[in-house]
Amino acid sequence: MTDIIKTDAVIVGAGPVGLFAVFELGLLDIKAHLIDILPKAGGQCAELYPEKPIYDIPGFPMVTGQGLVDNLMKQIEPFSPTFHYGEMVEALESIGSSEAPMFRVRTDAGTVFETKTIIIAAGGGSFQPKKPPVPGIEAFENKSVFYAVRKMESFRGKRVLIVGGGDSALDWTLNLHPIAERITLMHRRDDFRAAPHSVNAMRELVAAGKMDLLLGQMTGLKGDDGELSAVTVKGNDGGVFDLACDRVMPFFGLTMKLGPIAEWGLNLNENLVPVDTEKFETNVPGIFAIGDINTYPGKLKLILSGFHEAALAAQKVNRYVYPDKKVVFQYTTSSTSLQKKLGVA
Amino acid sequence: MVKITFVDAGGQARTVEADEGSTVMEAAIRNDIPGIDAECGGACSCATCHVYVDEAFLDKLPKAEPMEEDMLDFAFDVRTNSRLSCQIKVSQAIEGIVVTTPEAQG
Numbered sequence: 201m202t203d204i205i206k207t208d209a210v211i212v213g214a215g216p217v218g219l220f221a222v223f224e225l226g227l228l229d230i231k232a233h234l235i236d237i238l239p240k241a242g243g244q245c246a247e248l249y250p251e252k253p254i255y256d257i258p259g260f261p262m263v264t265g266q267g268l269v270d271n272l273m274k275q276i277e278p279f280s281p282t283f284h285y286g287e288m289v290e291a292l293e294s295i296g297s298s299e300a301p302m303f304r305v306r307t308d309a310g311t312v313f314e315t316k317t318i319i320i321a322a323g324g325g326s327f328q329p330k331k332p333p334v335p336g337i338e339a340f341e342n343k344s345v346f347y348a349v350r351k352m353e354s355f356r357g358k359r360v361l362i363v364g365g366g367d368s369a370l371d372w373t374l375n376l377h378p379i380a381e382r383i384t385l386m387h388r389r390d391d392f393r394a395a396p397h398s399v400n401a402m403r404e405l406v407a408a409g410k411m412d413l414l415l416g417q418m419t420g421l422k423g424d425d426g427e428l429s430a431v432t433v434k435g436n437d438g439g440v441f442d443l444a445c446d447r448v449m450p451f452f453g454l455t456m457k458l459g460p461i462a463e464w465g466l467n468l469n470e471n472l473v474p475v476d477t478e479k480f481e482t483n484v485p486g487i488f489a490i491g492d493i494n495t496y497p498g499k500l501k502l503i504l505s506g507f508h509e510a511a512l513a514a515q516k517v518n519r520y521v522y523p524d525k526k527v528v529f530q531y532t533t534s535s536t537s538l539q540k541k542l543g544v545a
Numbered sequence: 546m547v548k549i550t551f552v553d554a555g556g557q558a559r560t561v562e563a564d565e566g567s568t569v570m571e572a573a574i575r576n577d578i579p580g581i582d583a584e585c586g587g588a589c590s591c592a593t594c595h596v597y598v599d600e601a602f603l604d605k606l607p608k609a610e611p612m613e614e615d616m617l618d619f620a621f622d623v624r625t626n627s628r629l630s631c632q633i634k635v636s637q638a639i640e641g642i643v644v645t646t647p648e649a650q651g
């Protein structure tokens with residue numbers, strides 16, 4: 201097992217609100233680890249609308265989704281938070297008391313944290329791969345249907361079907377091609393959004409007879425005990441047939457799913473976490489919820505509300521982390537001690 | 546106001562009214578039409594607003610932009626009458642349009 205990471209605060213989700221929480225905690229000398237299932241920071245802003253303008257961030261008449269994320273990253277730089285990308289927080293266990301909370305947090309990649317506080321900034325939930333609505337697909341998942349490659353070796357000598365037309369589909373077609381016995385790429389049309397050089401590389405392999413390209417859609421899966429034997433394909437010419445294969449990788453983009461948060465012993469209200477409006481703490485002392493994931497009377501799912509929630513939650517986190525420290529209210533404009541932390545004094 | 550009829554995967558139909566200039570997706574969300582998630586709120590970056598447009602209305606719609614075609618790759622069971630409802634602008638030209646929602650958006 202890997203070493204346990206000990207910290208004061210773990211932030212679940214690196215969306216705009218989780219990022220700003222780093223700032224508010226940092227001013228209070230609290231270091232944070234951020235975990236996000238995405239390979240990058242920014243949550244919805246970066247994943248769903250990077251190029252779109254936002255008009256209601258105070259002080260910014262207009263900023264794009266990605267622009268806001270870039271600015272937040274710059275703003276929290278002085279506090280050098282640790283990012284754990286591509287990992288989903290899976291399990292959470294209380295190992296302390298309500299006066300002195302302590303939690304053990306585990307991700308699906310096996311990283312383990314011991315932390316005094318947890319800030320859930322999970323937004324609309326974790327971004328997860330979309331699952332094709334093919335009957336019985338669950339039985340095959342992680343045995344012969346994969347949405348990501350964790351171990352390339354497990355594809356060695358297999359007949360692999362990759363479905364999709366974007367970068368993920370094309371990248372894995374090219375990466376797995378030398379390992380797999382045979383690769384078939386299936387897409388609904390003969391146009392690919394993926395980077396032109398990978399599309400060209402794929403077309404060359406097809407022309408050389410080294411892999412197959414199929415235009416159609418997947419409608420069924422065949423096999424026993426999760427082991428696939430064939431995929432039912434509806435070709436664009438209307439024909440329906442079975443394609444023998446051992447592994448399928450569907451790439452249909454991401455969708456937000458609440459995910460494991462439902463199993464953490466927190467009160468839930470229609471997939472949202474109820475909090476108080478003084479500290480934005482959940483029913484479990486030491487666990488906070490801020491941003492789109494929380495709910496309280498009058499809640500607005502706005503970035504600016506999430507920022508406010510981060511500031512107030514940080515005050516209470518401070519009391520758990522430094523129970524004996526006197527709380528002094530200070531402005532970043534005039535406090536030299538805050539400015540030192542920001543690296544500007 | 547323009548009338549839009551949503552038919553769900555089971556064949557249940559509901560007709561709602563929408564303002565010109567809004568989108569078919571917005572009409573669905575405003576009226577709690579099941580089967581349309583619209584996760585990205587119309588940014589053409591999620592494909593969870595996928596619908597099938599009644600053949601009789603297909604010609605009345607402007608052709609899908611390349612961005613919409615690309616995003617349709619992320620929808621399931623895409624057919625020749627598949628569109629993303631956030632990209633269908635409501636206008637008098639489509640008065641009475643009928644769209645069917647898929648069983649699930651994935």
Ligand SMILES: Cc1cc2nc3c(=O)[nH]c(=O)nc-3n(C[C@H](O)[C@H](O)[C@H](O)COP(=O)(O)OP(=O)(O)OC[C@H]3O[C@@H](n4cnc5c(N)ncnc54)[C@H](O)[C@@H]3O)c2cc1C
Pocket residue numbers: 212213214215216217218235236237238242243244245248249253254255256287288289290321322323324325326327458459460461490491492493501502503504506584585586587588
């Ligand atoms: C098209 C569109 C336009 C919008 N326009 C505006 C606007 O103009 N103004 C405005 O104020 N708001 C706007 N919003 C809403 C705004 O984007 C959200 O309020 C904001 O993103 C919420 O931030 P967040 O940090 O709470 O969550 P998110 O941005 O949802 O980020 C949460 C992150 O947590 C991660 N996560 C969740 N669970 C786990 C887990 N178990 N393990 C690891 N990671 C996890 C997710 O992968 C995600 O990256 C818009 C939203 C959309 C879709």
Ligand code: FES
Pocket residue numbers: 570582583584585586587588589590591592593594616629630631632
């Ligand atoms: S609402 Fe996301 S693509 Fe239409």
